[in-house]
Amino acid sequence: MNLTEAIQSIDFDEVIDRMNAYAFSQLKSVGVKTFNGKEPIDFVGEVILKVMEGQRDWSKANCSFTEFLFGCLRSEISNFFKTNKNIYDNELPEISTTDQSFSVEPIRNSISEILKLEGADDEELTVFEYWADGITKPSEIAKDLGISVKEVYNITKRLKRRLPKIQTQVKNII
Amino acid sequence: MSNEIKNKINDALFNFYLEADKDIIKDSLKRDIQNLDEYNKKKKQIIFLANAKAKQKHNEYLLALANKFQEAVLQNIEKPVAILKQLIQGNASLALYRNLDKLSKEDIIEIIKDKNLVELLEQLDDNDKSH
Numbered sequence: 001m002n003l004t005e006a007i008q009s010i011d012f013d014e015v016i017d018r019m020n021a022y023a024f025s026q027l028k029s030v031g032v033k034t035f036n037g038k039e040p041i042d043f044v045g046e047v048i049l050k051v052m053e054g055q056r057d058w059s060k061a062n063c064s065f066t067e068f069l070f071g072c073l074r075s076e077i078s079n080f081f082k083t084n085k086n087i088y089d090n091e092l093p094e095i096s097t098t099d100q101s102f103s104v105e106p107i108r109n110s111i112s113e114i115l116k117l118e119g120a121d122d123e124e125l126t127v128f129e130y131w132a133d134g135i136t137k138p139s140e141i142a143k144d145l146g147i148s149v150k151e152v153y154n155i156t157k158r159l160k161r162r163l164p165k166i167q168t169q170v171k172n173i174i
Numbered sequence: 175m176s177n178e179i180k181n182k183i184n185d186a187l188f189n190f191y192l193e194a195d196k197d198i199i200k201d202s203l204k205r206d207i208q209n210l211d212e213y214n215k216k217k218k219q220i221i222f223l224a225n226a227k228a229k230q231k232h233n234e235y236l237l238a239l240a241n242k243f244q245e246a247v248l249q250n251i252e253k254p255v256a257i258l259k260q261l262i263q264g265n266a267s268l269a270l271y272r273n274l275d276k277l278s279k280e281d282i283i284e285i286i287k288d289k290n291l292v293e294l295l296e297q298l299d300d301n302d303k304s305h
Contacts, residue, residue, distance in 0.1 A: 002235075002291060003228035012221050014196060020213075021199050022191035024206045041213055045220040052227035059292040070192050107179065127186075132179075136186040138193050153198055156190050163183065 003051075003058060006065040015066050019044045019073050026077050028164060035080055047076045108132050114166045115159075124159040127152065235291040240282040242298050247274050254298055261285055 001009065023040035027033060035043045050056050051072055061068045111132075112125055120128070130141045138152040145152070191199070207213045246254030258274060262285060277285075286294060 002232055004225070004232050007225060007228055012224070013217065014199070016217050016220060017196075017199050017203055018191050018194075021202045021206070022188065024202070025187055025191065039216075041216045041220075045216065045223075048220055048224050049227060052224050052231065054231060067192065070188065074188055111179070131182050131186040134182060134185075136182065137189045149193070150195060153190065153194050156186070156194075157198065160187060160190070 001065070006058060010064075010066050015069060016041075016044060016048070018066075019047070019069060022070070022073065023077065025160065030081070031164070036084065043076070043080075044073065047073045050076075111166070115162060118162050118165050120159065120162055123155045124162065127155045127159055232291070235295060236283050236287060237279075239286055239291055239294055239298070240279045242295075243282045243286070244277070244279055246298075247277060257294070257297060258282070258285065261289065 020040050023044055027035070027040065048069065051058055051069060056072045058065070058068055112128060115125060115128060127141060135141055135144070138149050138156065142149040142152045243254055243258055247258065255274060
């Protein structure tokens with residue numbers, strides 16, 4: 001599938017919304033609103049153009065075009081935070097290559113405790129446990145719990161809002 | 175260890191934004207974006223530019239391939255000629271192009287335009303390397 005066909009295969013408008021929302025969430029996780037003055041939509045636009053210009057090679061990708069665009073965005077954001085490490089000391093991690101679960105149980109338990117103290121309910125703690133086990137796809141969590149994916153989205157939304165609040169405390173224990 | 179935990183949380187958030195319902199994404203954008211008109215305008219520009227770039231890239235590939243094929247036909251290089259013949263044979267609407275010697279660049283573009291250009295270019299490059 002060439003790039004023109006790839007673009008036609010997706011709802012581009014909607015994918016850009018998704019990418020933008022993801023970029024916003026990554027900025028929030030380090031407590032800023034822009035990429036050194038650049039709006040998330042501008043950052044997303046630059047990533048998309050890199051794909052269209054072949055700087056990020058879609059022809060060798062082994063996934064859907066949406067996943068490819070998202071992967072590029074994630075990688076570009078990670079590079080941005082790495083380059084600006086002096087400004088964002090809580091830089092985002094590189095793309096994970098491991099599927100191991102958290103190997104140190106006390107840390108995992110401590111984060112659960114902090115989440116609980118910050119008001120996380122049982123559902124949020126359960127979803128966090130899945131993440132800690134390396135199960136991070138909402139559809140997989142929903143299937144395992146026997147609930148709808150929409151419910152997992154809603155729980156994740158609540159949990160996601162709590163994460164920036166616990167960041168400092170988590171940093172103190174790891 | 176800290177990175178391992180961050181990775182898991184980041185994986186989960188990545189999957190959330192990749193898979194979440196349209197409505198959830200729209201809600202989150204409504205909260206985050208202060209000027210929706212400006213945002214939508216920028217989004218339209220990105221889509222326009224992306225389409226234009228993709229088309230430009232496609233045309234560049236087409237032209238590069240057409241040049242390579244034309245050169246190969248002139249020099250009667252076995253593999254590219256065989257590829258071209260195969261493309262013509264596989265499509266009844268291209269029966270007009272049976273005489274390879276008389277193919278213009280435009281004719282070749284017509285023959286290859288709907289094919290997987292990246293794959294064709296790789297096949298030709300492989301052929302170049304083996305010679």
